[in-house]
Amino acid sequence: MKAVTHAEKEGWDGLGLRAVEKPEPGEGEVRIQLKTAGLNHRDLFVLNRHKANDPAVVLGSDGAGVVDAVGSGVARVAEGEEVIVNPSLNWFEKSAAPPEEFEVLGFPTDGTFAEYIILPEAQVSAKPKHLTWEEAGVLSLGALTAYRALFTRGLVSEGDNVLVPGAGSGVATFLLQFANAAGARVIMTSRSEEKRKRAVELGADVAVDSEADWNAELGSEKADVVIESVGAATFQKSLNQVKKGGTIVTFGASAGDVVEINLREFFYGQYNFLGTTMGSRDEYEEMLQFIEKHDIKPVMDEVFSLEEYEAAFKRMDEGKQMGKIALKM
Ligand SMILES: NC(=O)c1ccc[n+]([C@@H]2O[C@H](COP(=O)([O-])OP(=O)(O)OC[C@H]3O[C@@H](n4cnc5c(N)ncnc54)[C@H](OP(=O)(O)O)[C@@H]3O)[C@@H](O)[C@H]2O)c1
Numbered sequence: 001m002k003a004v005t006h007a008e009k010e011g012w013d014g015l016g017l018r019a020v021e022k023p024e025p026g027e028g029e030v031r032i033q034l035k036t037a038g039l040n041h042r043d044l045f046v047l048n049r050h051k052a053n054d055p056a057v058v059l060g061s062d063g064a065g066v067v068d069a070v071g072s073g074v075a076r077v078a079e080g081e082e083v084i085v086n087p088s089l090n091w092f093e094k095s096a097a098p099p100e101e102f103e104v105l106g107f108p109t110d111g112t113f114a115e116y117i118i119l120p121e122a123q124v125s126a127k128p129k130h131l132t133w134e135e136a137g138v139l140s141l142g143a144l145t146a147y148r149a150l151f152t153r154g155l156v157s158e159g160d161n162v163l164v165p166g167a168g169s170g171v172a173t174f175l176l177q178f179a180n181a182a183g184a185r186v187i188m189t190s191r192s193e194e195k196r197k198r199a200v201e202l203g204a205d206v207a208v209d210s211e212a213d214w215n216a217e218l219g220s221e222k223a224d225v226v227i228e229s230v231g232a233a234t235f236q237k238s239l240n241q242v243k244k245g246g247t248i249v250t251f252g253a254s255a256g257d258v259v260e261i262n263l264r265e266f267f268y269g270q271y272n273f274l275g276t277t278m279g280s281r282d283e284y285e286e287m288l289q290f291i292e293k294h295d296i297k298p299v300m301d302e303v304f305s306l307e308e309y310e311a312a313f314k315r316m317d318e319g320k321q322m323g324k325i326a327l328k329m
Contacts, residue, residue: 001021001116002017002020002115003020003110003113003114004017004309004327005017005018005113006046006050006056006057006059008052008056011048015309015310020058022116024118025069025071025074025118026071027072027073028072028074029070029120030067030070030074030118030124031067031117032063032066032068032083032119033115033116033329034063034115034329035064035133035137036133036136036327036329037062037063037111037138038060038141038142038170038325039170039312039324039325040061040141041169041252041316042104042106042141043060043316044317046106049107057107057108058111059106060114061087061104061112062112062139062140062141063085064085064127064137065082065329066082067083070121075121076121081126083124083125083127084125084128084288085105085112085117085124086125086281087123088102088104088105088144088279088280088281089109089123090102092280093282094279094282098277098278098280102278113306113327115306125285125288129292131298133328135297135298135300137326138170138300138325139298139324140284143174143178143291144278145171145174145251145277146171146175146227147178147283147286147287148280149175150179150227151178152283153249154225154227154274157182157184158183159183160185160225161221161223162184162187162225163223163226164186164189164226165188165229165237165238166229166234167195167199167207167322168321168323169252169254171252175227176202176203177203178290181290181294181296186205187205187221187241188207189207189208189214190210191319195207210230215240215241222241223241223243224247225247227251228250230253231256232257232259235250242271244269244270245270247273249274251275251277299322299323299324301322301323302315303327304327306327309327
């Protein structure tokens with residue numbers, strides 16, 4: 001079968017479309033013939049995390065398709081079922097943090113940028129009926145992360161003011177849709193005027209330039225909760241926009257891992273600073289029910305064929321996307 005893998009060389013040089021063996025499901029496993037998959041910023045990070053001497057890996061965390069074979073003992077899923085992949089491996093119950101064995105699909109375990117994938121049956125769910133194959137294929141990682149960040153960690157509820165920097169990000173578009181559905185008011189930022197316009201069309205109440213002075217742009221409007229995933233480039237401005245006693249939740253650092261905090265201002269402001277990452281299967285199932293109830297569909301950027309993987313990776317690397325980039329098998 002064909003798969004987008006990373007092998008033999010580091011960085012972009014190791015990325016390629018290669019022929020790999022079609023996998024066979026073992027006990028408790030299912031094989032899915034993938035129809036679509038979705039890109040995440042993580043796929044770019046893996047190009048550097050996966051070393052030249054590591055075994056080759058199939059990239060990709062998000063995907064959807066049809067179960068075409070099942071191993072012995074499989075009870076929850078049957079051949080022919082339309083399913084969606086939950087890439088949060090080995091984390092089942094909602095908990096303060098994932099268990100030691102938690103892992104994200106798509107390195108070191110082979111991922112979804114392939115014609116077929118093998119997964120434990122516990123990692124698949126029925127494809128939401130209101131989504132197309134493209135929409136289902138890009139949903140999981142970003143939507144799960146957004147759901148836990150907003151509701152389990154940020155405790156966002158009706159009437160809250162939520163600030164989301166980096167409107168173009170796939171996760172940010174889910175944050176916008178979910179916060180809106182929960183009755184919150186959403187402020188977004190983006191470096192691109194076009195993306196700011198799009199964010200407002202999609203339901204943001206205000207969208208300001210990421211590179212502007214947010215204090216000046218937003219006046220006295222402060223956030224109950226800031227969901228921060230841009231990192232060092234926006235962190236200080238994000239913290240300045242939190243109401244006293246409010247919360248900043250972080251799960252990403254696209255633009256730098258290291259930030260400085262003025263501790264005195266922080267404790268006088270009685271702020272809460274929370275980390276989060278992905279989510280459990282309980283939260284995944286809650287998220288699927290939430291999007292069905294509110295008829296939420298992922299904001300689609302471009303759809304590429306598997307053969308066009310390089311253009312898809314470049315689009316994400318250059319930050320051109322608004323929403324989710326898909327691959328079609
Ligand atoms: N821990 C987890 O479980 C988890 C899960 C999902 C994602 N993440 C992380 O969350 C982040 C977003 O993921 P994604 O897949 O949604 O990424 P993405 O689609 O690549 O989006 C990144 C966005 O960040 C903004 N940005 C990047 N550099 C910036 C800079 N220097 N200044 C201002 N804004 C900047 C851009 O927004 P504009 O183009 O609008 O300016 C860009 O579109 C990544 O760091 C990813 O690794 C973590």
